[in-house]
Amino acid sequence: MTHAIVLNDVAYYKHPTPTRAAGGHVIASALRDSGYECKIIDWFTFLDEELFDTIKSLATDDTKLLAISATFLAPKESTGYNALSEATGLGAFRLPVSKKIDEAVFEKNLYMWLETEERCKEWFGRLKEVLPGVTIVLGGARISRVVSLLEKTNYYLDAYKDVDYFVLGEGERIITQIADSIFKDTKPVFNIREIRGCTFLAELTQTANIPRIYHTKDACISPNEWLPLEISRGCRFNCAFCNYEKNVYRKKDKKTLVDELTRNYELFGTQGYNLTADCLTDSKQYVDIFCDALSSLYFSVDFSAYARVDLLWKYGDMFDQLLEVGFKAGWFGVETFNHDAGKAVRKGLHPDKVKEILKNIRYKADKHEGFWLLTCLIFGLPKETIQSLEDTLQWYFNQKIIDEVSVSVLDFAEFSENLEGITDYSDISNDPKKFGFTKLSFSPFFWEHGTMNITQATELKDKFRDLMTDHSYTRFGGGATFEYPAIRSLGFTHKQTTQLLKNKFVVGKNLINIDKKKKKRANEALLDMSEKRLQTYYENLLATTNL
Ligand code: B12
Numbered sequence: 001m002t003h004a005i006v007l008n009d010v011a012y013y014k015h016p017t018p019t020r021a022a023g024g025h026v027i028a029s030a031l032r033d034s035g036y037e038c039k040i041i042d043w044f045t046f047l048d049e050e051l052f053d054t055i056k057s058l059a060t061d062d063t064k065l066l067a068i069s070a071t072f073l074a075p076k077e078s079t080g081y082n083a084l085s086e087a088t089g090l091g092a093f094r095l096p097v098s099k100k101i102d103e104a105v106f107e108k109n110l111y112m113w114l115e116t117e118e119r120c121k122e123w124f125g126r127l128k129e130v131l132p133g134v135t136i137v138l139g140g141a142r143i144s145r146v147v148s149l150l151e152k153t154n155y156y157l158d159a160y161k162d163v164d165y166f167v168l169g170e171g172e173r174i175i176t177q178i179a180d181s182i183f184k185d186t187k188p189v190f191n192i193r194e195i196r197g198c199t200f201l202a203e204l205t206q207t208a209n210i211p212r213i214y215h216t217k218d219a220c221i222s223p224n225e226w227l228p229l230e231i232s233r234g235c236r237f238n239c240a241f242c243n244y245e246k247n248v249y250r251k252k253d254k255k256t257l258v259d260e261l262t263r264n265y266e267l268f269g270t271q272g273y274n275l276t277a278d279c280l281t282d283s284k285q286y287v288d289i290f291c292d293a294l295s296s297l298y299f300s301v302d303f304s305a306y307a308r309v310d311l312l313w314k315y316g317d318m319f320d321q322l323l324e325v326g327f328k329a330g331w332f333g334v335e336t337f338n339h340d341a342g343k344a345v346r347k348g349l350h351p352d353k354v355k356e357i358l359k360n361i362r363y364k365a366d367k368h369e370g371f372w373l374l375t376c377l378i379f380g381l382p383k384e385t386i387q388s389l390e391d392t393l394q395w396y397f398n399q400k401i402i403d404e405v406s407v408s409v410l411d412f413a414e415f416s417e418n419l420e421g422i423t424d425y426s427d428i429s430n431d432p433k434k435f436g437f438t439k440l441s442f443s444p445f446f447w448e449h450g451t452m453n454i455t456q457a458t459e460l461k462d463k464f465r466d467l468m469t470d471h472s473y474t475r476f477g478g479g480a481t482f483e484y485p486a487i488r489s490l491g492f493t494h495k496q497t498t499q500l501l502k503n504k505f506v507v508g509k510n511l512i513n514i515d516k517k518k519k520k521r522a523n524e525a526l527l528d529m530s531e532k533r534l535q536t537y538y539e540n541l542l543a544t545t546n547l
Pocket residue numbers: 010011012013018019020021022023024026027067068069070071072073074078079080083085086087089137138139140141142143144145167169170171172174175228230233234243244245274275276277278306481482
């Protein structure tokens with residue numbers, strides 16, 4: 001019996017195959033907790049016609065709910081190496097200012113991975129053909145983008161007419177209510193908004209504990225696979241440029257954490273996790289709880305996570321604590337080395353201290369078992385200057401401690417009343433004037449403040465990329481955030497993975513001293529393994545229909 005089927009993916013991060021996204025599994029777990037039988041198809045965007053065959057094989061007469069997790073269902077132009085503009089995903093500002101191009105980019109974002117109105121209409125129509133009478137629900141972070149775009153368009157027709165509900169924000173309770181309304185004929189208590197014929201549901205207060213993800217055997221998890229792990233929602237810091245949710249801030253408790261990790265180890269042998277928390281190091285108290293939980297396990301785990309350095313400065317042993325329990329790769333939001341800019345956006349630790357911590361991380365990690373240190377910068381924060389960015393470039397060029405640097409140009413979402421209370425807009429989005437923005441437009445995207453504008457920031461980013469491309473130690477990019485856990489999932493050790501990461505796919509000829517042919521062969525082998533892993537997953541998934 002299958003009451004519900006969930007589709008889940010991180011679209012366009014195909015090489016190597018990314019780790020599973022958490023969202024669909026959280027939704028499937030919530031349905032299971034309420035007594036519904038649920039199947040999940042991961043990496044579904046890789047499948048064309050086979051997807052509909054797979055859905056048919058997994059469905060039974062009871063299948064009345066089809067849920068899609070859209071957190072990472074983006075058009076190609078807004079993801080990874082293809083990204084033109086990261087935060088808005090609209091990719092408008094790097095393109096020539098032309099209405100026609102703006103509209104094309106706009107439309108692609110509205111239809112997410114399906115990219116055109118025609119494909120969208122056809123795809124959802126196919127779903128309804130395969131599962132007649134099924135209720136189709138789309139949820140996940142991308143849905144707020146759909147709202148913003150629908151609010152602006154005049155030409156939207158009926159591409160989403162087969163989608164019954166779009167869900168904004170956290171989805172566990174809403175999906176359960178939808179399932180109850182279908183299977184038990186209960187009356188759901190939704191907060192409903194209609195925009196251009198699409199029905200949006202949202203729950204405005206979120207206070208429940210963060211539930212554990214409950215994978216079943218038919219998730220076909222492979223022995224070396226790294227799984228997503230939610231340890232928290234939101235972030236305590238609330239930096240001015242960041243719209244990570246502060247109003248939902250909470251952490252997963254120790255018992256839930258230990259139970260989830262132990263169950264995964266016992267059922268699937270899992271010893272690797274990609275943490276989906278916005279910031280691992282936003283609370284000393286919680287880092288203690290987290291480390292306590294991990295050191296109480298009778299097996300070890302390795303993990304990667306987003307983090308920031310401030311508390312590492314305040315608590316000198318925090319990084320050692322984390323290294324001890326398996327912290328192997330960290331994506332650190334450094335953002336700026338200009339103290340005034342840092343203070344303006346609540347990244348106030350003095351840049352000299354930040355640099356010292358980064359050196360310390362390298363030193364401690366090298367003495368331990370190694371660590372992939374990725375730092376993220378934002379070019380163009382209020383009060384940043386061309387000179388301070390030139391200095392930053394020089395610092396990066398002259399160091400040999402950072403494994404990878406990722407640079408984005410300041411980008412922020414336009415405030416929408418429809419999303420108030422659901423999306424926790426950044427302070428800059430809420431009140432750009434307060435941060436000194438003198439010019440701002442969203443279509444095409446452009447900003448200027450007292451010390452810089454977007455064109456200058458973009459030019460400096462390009463200059464930085466050119467300078468760092470052939471750096472002998474530091475990789476330019478940011479791709480390790482998905483590549484590191486993906487490569488570990490193929491069974492490679494930390495050491496092998498960092499070597500493969502330095503064996504850069506596109507640029508970085510000085511990073512590793514092996515000849516080009518060998519490099520190419522290594523990359524091909526990696527992609528081949530990744531492809532095979534995916535094929536094995538699909539085969540195993542289909543075999544579960546006979547369970
Ligand atoms: C980890 C992460 C990544 C990893 C993903 C690795 C992996 N394999 O999972 C990597 C590095 C690849 C990544 C890349 C990108 N990311 Co990212 N990422 C995150 C992060 C930190 C965690 C995601 C997560 O798993 N959260 C935990 C799960 C449980 O949350 P969730 O999916 O949102 O699910 C909840 C609800 O959305 C809802 N829900 C989800 N699915 C469904 C389905 C149904 C039916 C229902 C009812 C509800 C529902 O219920 C869930 C539980 O309440 C989030 C921020 C955050 N804290 O969420 C950003 C975030 C998702 N990323 C974001 C962005 C912009 C990107 C990039 C576009 C950046 C870039 N330019 O490259 C790319 C895009 C990748 C893609 N293909 O789309 C934005 C998305 C903004 C938006 N509105 O679309 C976020 C929200 C950060 C932010 N605030 O700006 N990211």
